[in-house]
Amino acid sequence: SYELTQPPSVSVSPGQTASITCSGDKLGNKYASWYQQKPGQSPVLVIYQDSKRPSGIPERFSGSNSGNTATLTISGTQAMDEADYYCQAWDSSTVVFGGGTKLTVL
């Protein structure tokens, strides 16, 4: 079965750029999506089809996907961006999630 791998944790200083990676075999040939989940809340879609932002998602969230790696980039990271982030792909009629990355803003 298809697998997506994320780093367990990423740290960033306020105002700096955070990058969260998601690796999978030929992931660049698929579309990647990203979800943000804050403690006690349901996940929220922040990026779909590699780089598209749903309405209401701030422009500081962006995404890219090439080769074996998709990347979620948060520019000018704010304290409110501290959360768990999950990547997701679609493979063989199956939704596949990465293991999640805890983003700490310190």
Added chain:
Amino acid sequence: QVQLVQSGAEVKKSGASVKVSCKASGYTFTGYYMHWVRQAPGQGLEWMGRINPNNGGTNYAQKFQGRVTMTRDTSISTAYLELSSLRSDDTAVYYCTRGSEGGGSSWIDYWGQGTLVTVSS
């Protein structure tokens, strides 16, 4: 606005079954797949499967084949997840979610509030 409202928390004994409901509003229920995703305490997201509300067709994750049943009632815009032969490691928050598709891909654009299912021995 799109809303997915799930049924309340459940406590079940090992070996029992649980059925969670999800009422959709704010969009055409039969126009989008409904996916079910679960999250064990302190763990990541796990996809269980999806149902096409238009025709009732389902795709289940291999892990849950034989134990999961997804159904829907289009007259009340409600989807259901039933999980049988419950074990302690089925303790999790279960989310109903709306799926969108395009370009050969699928993603989840709306999530319900989650239903905590606790399995005790």
